[in-house]
């Protein structure tokens with residue numbers, strides 16, 4: 001209770017909101033490494049997931065990769081990478097990418113694979129080529145699930161990005177590590193609260209994005225207003 | 239003109255779906271393939287637009303083997319209507335209809351205008367164009383499916399049980415609509431159904447299939463109904479059904495057609 005008040009006091013202290021070690025800078029750093037890791041994971045895993053979902057070949061591979069990657073303890077990986085690559089952002093960035101890949105891959109794969117084959121079959125039958133089926137049919141219809149994968153990955157990464165401070169003076173994790181060292185538990189808790197707040201904010205943004213993708217892209221029929229008439233009215237046949 | 243030359247199809251790990259099927263579909267005619275489920279109708283239909291490659295034999299369109307054609311270009315040149323519409327749920331009705339013309343390079347705006355006209359052509363209010371397939375009734379979706387198939391002005395229409403999933407009253411309306419359209423457009427239509435009454439209503443020629451795509455009988459509806467080739471056809475077309483057995487009675491000096499159960503079905507025209 002007291003600690004919580006101390007943390008609040010720490011957070012409301014204007015001194016902690018300025019300068020290179022201030023909250024705004026650290027938040028931006030934290031967001032930057034999260035964004036970088038998820039973007040890199042997306043570049044690696046989205047095409048692979050979409051391709052596997054489209055061809056329905058290599059689903060076992062997805063399971064294996066996702067399972068293996070999930071089993072890797074991020075802290076352990078970071079330690080190993082840190083030893084190999086030294087101080088800096090490279091090691092945490094790679095560890096975070098490894099953390100993000102399974103969710104992104106699974107979302108893309110599941111989203112595309114679950115598109116009704118009757119719809120893709122019809123698209124093929126009227127003369128869409130495979131590329132057009134992927135980009136004009138499968139990806140739009142898979143968008144909510146695909147974004148769901150990015151959302152899960154982002155949540156994991158933003159929470160785990162605290163570990164970047166392990167090998168670099170970077171991100172909100174810095175408050176946790178320095179608080180731990182100097183036994184400043186108020187600073188530690190403040191750092192944890194900031195991470196939680198950031199995670200919540202990103203979660204809300206992604207939830208909105210997912211809803212928007214569902215409404216605008218995948219199933220616009222269910223958009224409010226567009227469905228003003230439920231009663232099918234047909235013109236009399238001549 | 240579409241020619242099936244001893245077309246056979248065996249799906250991997252399955253028994254024979256279609257064996258040695260030969261048929262000529264003359265241009266500007268409607269030929270209906272009718273048979274029970276699993277008799278190979280869809281398989282045959284799909285060999286025309288190369289959705290299915292025959293195991294042996296070949297399919298010719300205007301004397302050209304379809305295998306010589308690029309499958310994507312071939313499919314864009316043939317209208318295809320499916321049972322469940324197969325519309326893209328995330329595109330508006332207009333954009334669904336405009337799909338193939340846009341793929342072929344027609345500017346979007348022009349394709350949409352044409353799509354709107356097609357809606358009227360198939361008996362729908364053009365206002366429906368802004369809606370999405372999920373907001374339409376089954377019958378409306380099938381009409382949109384027909385409009386989409388017509389959008390690139392193909393010579394050939396392939397229709398795979400297009401009215402199978404709508405209620406009987408709607409089905410009847412859709413069938414009448416198709417007859418009316420065909421009277422204007424003179425497409426070469428291959429129509430697949432398991433409903434013999436639908437086959438007789440729509441077909442210039444009807445091909446009755448048994449298991450394995452074997453032709454039990456082919457001919458005009460009158461030929462088949464009048465002289466079923468064997469017990470299978472007789473049974474399939476219900477030639478012995480009471481409502482097919484009409485005779486004439488005279489009531490108040492007028493000739494009334496009465497079916498086998500004694501129910502009056504019409505008045506003989508003078």
Ligand SMILES: Nc1ncnc2c1ncn2[C@@H]1O[C@H](COP(=O)(O)OP(=O)(O)O)[C@@H](O)[C@H]1O
Nearest residue numbers: 249252255273274275276277278279280281282
């Ligand atoms: N893609 C496929 N893979 C394997 N078997 C199939 C496939 N499509 C159809 N078949 C089989 O081929 C036979 C004919 O099917 P189909 O042409 O769909 O008949 P119909 O349209 O008359 O119901 C059936 O036994 C069916 O199970």
Ligand SMILES: [Mg+2]
Nearest residue numbers: 279280281398
């Ligand atoms: Mg079928």
